[in-house]
Amino acid sequence: MVPLADAPRRVKVFVAVTASILILLVVLLWQDSDDATPVWVTKNKPGPSSPSAPADHHASVPSTSSTPSKDSKTSAAGSSKDTHSNPNPASPGVKAKDPLHDIGNSTLGFERIFAIGFSNRMDKRDAVTVGASIAGLDLEWMEGVRAADIPEKGYPEGWDTNIRNENEIGCWRAHMNAIQRIVQEKRSSAMIVEDDVDWEAHFRGLSRHFATGARALQGSAEETRSPYGDDWDLLWTGGCAMRTIKPTFYVTYNETTVRPVEHRKDIWWPKISEEPEYEGARFVFDGAVGDCTPSYALSYQGARKILTYISMGTTTNTIDIALARLCAGKLDVPFRCLGAYPTIFSSFWRAGSGMRDSELRDGDPAWHPATSAVAYSTMINAGRLINGSTTALAQWPEMNPQEIPLDYEPPSGEIVTVDELPEEDRTEDDFP
Ligand SMILES: *[C@@H]1O[C@H](CO)[C@@H](O)[C@H](O)[C@H]1NC(C)=O
Ligand SMILES: *[C@@H]1O[C@H](CO)[C@@H](O)[C@H](O)[C@H]1NC(C)=O
Ligand SMILES: *[C@@H]1O[C@H](CO)[C@@H](O)[C@H](O)[C@H]1NC(C)=O
Numbered sequence: 001m002v003p004l005a006d007a008p009r010r011v012k013v014f015v016a017v018t019a020s021i022l023i024l025l026v027v028l029l030w031q032d033s034d035d036a037t038p039v040w041v042t043k044n045k046p047g048p049s050s051p052s053a054p055a056d057h058h059a060s061v062p063s064t065s066s067t068p069s070k071d072s073k074t075s076a077a078g079s080s081k082d083t084h085s086n087p088n089p090a091s092p093g094v095k096a097k098d099p100l101h102d103i104g105n106s107t108l109g110f111e112r113i114f115a116i117g118f119s120n121r122m123d124k125r126d127a128v129t130v131g132a133s134i135a136g137l138d139l140e141w142m143e144g145v146r147a148a149d150i151p152e153k154g155y156p157e158g159w160d161t162n163i164r165n166e167n168e169i170g171c172w173r174a175h176m177n178a179i180q181r182i183v184q185e186k187r188s189s190a191m192i193v194e195d196d197v198d199w200e201a202h203f204r205g206l207s208r209h210f211a212t213g214a215r216a217l218q219g220s221a222e223e224t225r226s227p228y229g230d231d232w233d234l235l236w237t238g239g240c241a242m243r244t245i246k247p248t249f250y251v252t253y254n255e256t257t258v259r260p261v262e263h264r265k266d267i268w269w270p271k272i273s274e275e276p277e278y279e280g281a282r283f284v285f286d287g288a289v290g291d292c293t294p295s296y297a298l299s300y301q302g303a304r305k306i307l308t309y310i311s312m313g314t315t316t317n318t319i320d321i322a323l324a325r326l327c328a329g330k331l332d333v334p335f336r337c338l339g340a341y342p343t344i345f346s347s348f349w350r351a352g353s354g355m356r357d358s359e360l361r362d363g364d365p366a367w368h369p370a371t372s373a374v375a376y377s378t379m380i381n382a383g384r385l386i387n388g389s390t391t392a393l394a395q396w397p398e399m400n401p402q403e404i405p406l407d408y409e410p411p412s413g414e415i416v417t418v419d420e421l422p423e424e425d426r427t428e429d430d431f432p
Contacts, residue, residue: 114140
């Protein structure tokens with residue numbers, strides 16, 4: 001073989017071109033192969049190759065949107081103000097990838113989104129399917145579980161059928177199946193939603209705010225595998241209750257899309273959010289304890305811990321309380337939970353009889369209008385949004401603004417440590 005230095009120019013060019021193609025192929029294959037590995041490899045896709053990054057799904061939600069002003073309706077895609085930019089001094093002009101970039105993707109920066117529901121509640125699937133389509137989210141459905149399909153021998157140790165109704169064991173198992181799937185398929189993270197889920201129409205900006213706070217609280221490096229940071233077990237992206245048990249949190253004061261106290265449908269919320277200084281503030285908590293499971297996210301490690309300590313352990317509680325107890329440290333195992341308040345995802349009850357609402361128990365048979373726990377509901381605005389509107393309307397007259405651009409993003413906040421949390425935030429009676 002002729003040494004390269006002596007080779008004719010044409011051969012050199014051929015070798016160079018072949019080598020480039022091979023390198024390109026290796027890079028492409030490497031980028032595609034992340035499905036199978038739970039190892040949190042840091043992948044850097046710097047500026048020039050960014051067109052190959054996953055496309056942002058929702059045209060009207062630019063992933064680089066940064067809208068610090070509450071009344072700005074023009075948070076343009078080309079905005080040069082990017083608080084999360086990560087300039088690389090070694091190569092001027094080449095901007096490193098925004099660590100929050102992937103929150104703009106079709107799985108909200110998680111590896112998968114699993115949606116749990118009974119295939120015979122086709123009505124609920126219709127609603128979630130159209131909502132996901134509006135939001136540019138890709139869901140994978142997983143079948144709900146009926147108690148009749150679980151042999152009593154397979155119930156968790158400690159489960160008391162005198163206290164728990166049979167729908168609760170079905171719900172518990174359906175979530176455990178989704179969690180088992182994360183471990184089985186080695187997903188680095190996944191969000192799990194239920195079929196009555198609803199979310200704020202400006203959820204991308206809220207999720208970026210959540211991730212910014214979560215990263216600050218974790219002390220994340222600039223580059224992480226997950227846009228939410230790499231040191232968490234569970235994220236309460238949604239819920240019907242939230243509090244913190246740690247006195248350090250991330251807060252944006254006077255954030256206008258926070259639901260006012262009189263309209264909170266949550267079972268409980270952080271008492272600190274009612275103190276004058278924090279009224280109208282948006283929080284991200286480390287040591288978050290939530291309840292209800294319309295939407296939450298797990299890391300691979302978090303999912304493994306749940307199978308180990310909840311499924312293989314003793315469980316007297318419903319799935320949501322079991323998760324709350326893990327987060328509250330009641331099981332004496334390290335389990336890091338972060339949460340946003342107000343929650344970004346919550347529940348939706350479509351117009352009709354309350355009997356239709358839940359698979360867990362029968363509601364009031366009386367008719368009720370379409371109701372949601374979130375302020376600028378995707379579901380309530382669905383008609384408007386499929387008609388091409390780029391804004392959503394608030395449910396309540398107290399909200400200011402009444403109309404929110406879909407690409408609204410809350411201003412960034414700051415880390416605060418208080419001397420002591422209010423008494424109610426510290427009591428643990430709700431998750432014994
Ligand atoms: C979205 O981003 C996450 C985090 O980088 C990644 O794991 C996931 O594969 C992405 N989803 C899609 C559909 O590209
Ligand atoms: C929040 O807004 C109120 C009224 O506009 C103002 O008095 C207060 O100082 C603001 N709080 C913070 C922490 O910025
Ligand atoms: C839908 O959008 C069209 C075009 O903007 C508008 O003329 C029409 O009034 C809208 N319809 C509804 C029901 O919002």
